[in-house]
Amino acid sequence: LAKTTQPISMDSYEGQEVNITCSHNNIATNDYITWYQQFPSQGPRFIIQGYKTKVTNEVASLFIPADRKSSTLSLPRVSLSDTAVYYCLVASLSGNTGKLIFGQGTTLQVKP
Amino acid sequence: DGGITQSPKYLFRKEGQNVTLSCEQNLNHDAMYWYRQDPGQGLRLIYYSQIVNDFQKGDIAEGYSVSREKKESFPLTVTSAQKNPTAFYLCASSISFGTVYGYTFGSGTRLTVV
Numbered sequence: 001l002a003k004t005t006q007p008i009s010m011d012s013y014e015g016q017e018v019n020i021t022c023s024h025n026n027i028a029t030n031d032y033i034t035w036y037q038q039f040p041s042q043g044p045r046f047i048i049q050g051y052k053t054k055v056t057n058e059v060a061s062l063f064i065p066a067d068r069k070s071s072t073l074s075l076p077r078v079s080l081s082d083t084a085v086y087y088c089l090v091a092s093l094s095g096n097t098g099k100l101i102f103g104q105g106t107t108l109q110v111k112p
Numbered sequence: 113d114g115g116i117t118q119s120p121k122y123l124f125r126k127e128g129q130n131v132t133l134s135c136e137q138n139l140n141h142d143a144m145y146w147y148r149q150d151p152g153q154g155l156r157l158i159y160y161s162q163i164v165n166d167f168q169k170g171d172i173a174e175g176y177s178v179s180r181e182k183k184e185s186f187p188l189t190v191t192s193a194q195k196n197p198t199a200f201y202l203c204a205s206s207i208s209f210g211t212v213y214g215y216t217f218g219s220g221t222r223l224t225v226v
Binding site for chain 1: 116145147152153154155157200202203204210211212213214215216217218219220222
């Protein structure tokens with residue numbers, strides 16, 4: 001599975017847009033970029049997944065450039081309740097790769 | 113509502129005891145997983161099951177055991193052979209074995225050795 005690199009922590013204020021960038025230089029053709037969110041003492045929650053260009057849902061947007069070596073999770077107008085750890089992962093359609101590997105993620109702290 | 117139920121939420125174990133963590137899902141998912149999370153760390157895979165009556169070791173299986181006798185259930189036993197069992201344990205499932213399918217996680221069991 002392709003390794004991902006993302007910032008360990010980020011701070012923001014309520015109402016701001018937050019962009020978390022993840023690099024995945026060795027991403028393969030069959031790989032998808034997936035983001036999860038984890039609140040303290042809870043299991044991670046699937047946020048968004050994409051293959052290329054832009055994906056948007058009710059929670060976030062995911063921007064993926066043409067070379068797919070990085071991706072950016074965008075959270076519009078964050079609130080205090082968006083304080084959480086955000087994990088960037090690469091998910092594969094190919095082979096016996098059913099195991100998701102979670103790194104340390106990015107701890108987002110939203111301040112009032 | 114469909115989801116994954118982990119119980120208990122908090123569990124205390126004396127040294128030398130085996131304990132079993134429950135994980136039940138009503139999502140009709142084929143694949144199930146157990147992860148361990150230590151403070152400030154990511155998740156590490158303990159065991160996974162692609163389908164009923166099958167399971168495979170993950171990255172840190174030593175000191176743990178599982179069974180998958182029913183599609184809905186994937187209990188994890190933490191044995192006395194696990195030297196540092198204090199951690200947050202998370203169970204997950206996916207519709208099929210494959211990372212491209214979204215994982216649904218339970219709310220976790222926090223195990224403490226006393």
